[in-house]
Amino acid sequence: MEFDTLFLSRLQFAITILFHYLFPPLSIGLGAIMVILEYNYVVLKKKNFERICKFWVKVFAANFSVGVATGIVMEFQFGTNWSTYSRFVGDIFGSPLAAEGIFAFFLESGFLAILLFGWDRVKPSTHFFATLMVSLGSIFSAIWIIIANSWQQTPTGYQIVGEGIYRKALITDFWAVVFNPSSMISILHAVTGAFIVGGFFVMSISAYYLLKKRHTEFASISFKIALIFTFIFSIAQLVEGHKHAKIVGDYQPAKLAAFEGHYITSGNVPVYLFGWVDTKKESVTGIPIPGLLSFLMTSDFNGEITGLDKFKPEDRPNVQLTFQTYHIMIALGMYFILITTIGLFALRKDKIFNSRLLLKIFMFSVPLPYIANLAGWSAKELGRQPWIVYGLLRTSDGVSPSIKTGEVWTSLVLFVLIYILLFLVWLYVMNKKIQGGPEEANSEDTVMFRPAGEGFIKNNKDNKNGS
Secondary structure, eight states: OOOOHHHHHHHHHHHHHHHHTTSHHHHHHHHHHHHHHHHHHHTSOOGGGHHHHHHHHHHHHHHHHHHHHHHHHHHHHHHHTOHHHHHHHHHHHHHHHHHIIIIIIHHHHHHHHHHHHOTTTSOHHHHHHHHHHHHHHHHHHHHHHHHHHHHHHSOOSEEEESOGGGOEEEESOHHHHHTOTTHHHHHHHHHHHHHHHHHHHHHHHHHHHHHHTOSHHHHHHHHHHHHHHHHHHHHHHHHHHHHHHHHHHHHOHHHHHHHTTOOSOBSSOOEEEEEEEETTTTEEEEEEETTHHHHHHHSSTTOOBOOGGGSOGGGSOOHHHHHHHHHHHHHHHHHHHHHHHHHHHHHHTTOGGGOHHHHHHHHHTTHHHHHHHHHHHHHHHHHHTTEEETTTEEHHHHSOSSOOHHHHHHHHHHHHHHHHHHHHHHHHHHHHHHHHOSOOTTOTTEEOOOOTTSOOOEEOTTOTTOO
């Protein structure tokens, strides 16, 4: 089987973006939880939160560094593999990507040094402010990237100039680009998904410590906060997901139809719990809930939903892949609600920390939010096809005309090898941090906050008076 330049360029971009997307959601979710933890320490004066904060800051830093490295790679592909696309969207994307660099990355990286190394050098309130800024920076970064991506889904605020490969979209209204029809709900959906990743990550590590009977005070506090945090945003994700689907139905009906394998325009359209699409027979075999899609989209169980029959075959997305990735995301989203609800009930009954089965479930659930995020992103992008900019530029027309298949093959293989190595390094570093654990409460050499300008403070046997 031969792979052409278009397929390989798409595959390479998919691999790089999906690999990169393993890291920003954790930075966003863990950053938000760090703010909650440090609020308890600095504002509420709960001294036992100090070592909790310090541990999660170290984990955050290890993840953040890898995320930055993987993100840089994607940008080079715009010039090498997708030059026609880059020319077409350059004027539009310039503003949000510049804003991402100025208002997000600089904010995040500028306060990161204080977050990591400021425990004994700045006031507690200053360190808390740095933590807040790093968390906001990671969220702002996602906001501007998603605005750019959302413009591809629902383009507004532009005009088209030029012909052929020199066609391009020029921005006519910056705020129309920012507040395009899908941007705000996409931001909420993605950031909420990232919060769920962070919550399950914290619960997984905490559950591991509790099962090993190590750092039990640290683990129980971290677990409780992450459980409540994750439950709230799992419920929020359900609400936001419904609103997001309605936007898709209004502006990208082919994508919505592909989500449920809906071929014939009709009413009483079901939602499938799971299923398999027969693309030749244009049917789905699975377990349906009759009329639910019609009700969710139109508030009427008999409401008409546009099917794929309204679109030419060449204008339809890959229905099988779109259907499966969408349903993986939905199924996992419902699982998150179920397991966090069970966890809260067990927490209220003071049974959760005595249930090894439940703790194991939480510990081994950590990959699932990653899978849900990757599946959701894949469904969003696959459902947009065959358009790279919906209704304006086909993916097949966006690839660089001068790039050769062999060149893409070479870079693809090298990227995969480097990413495998980078992933192994990430696993090693994260495992080392986790195995090391937090500082013990009775540590003989615990670094404490000190007011700026005063001496270095430690508690140890040789420093009995604390001076």
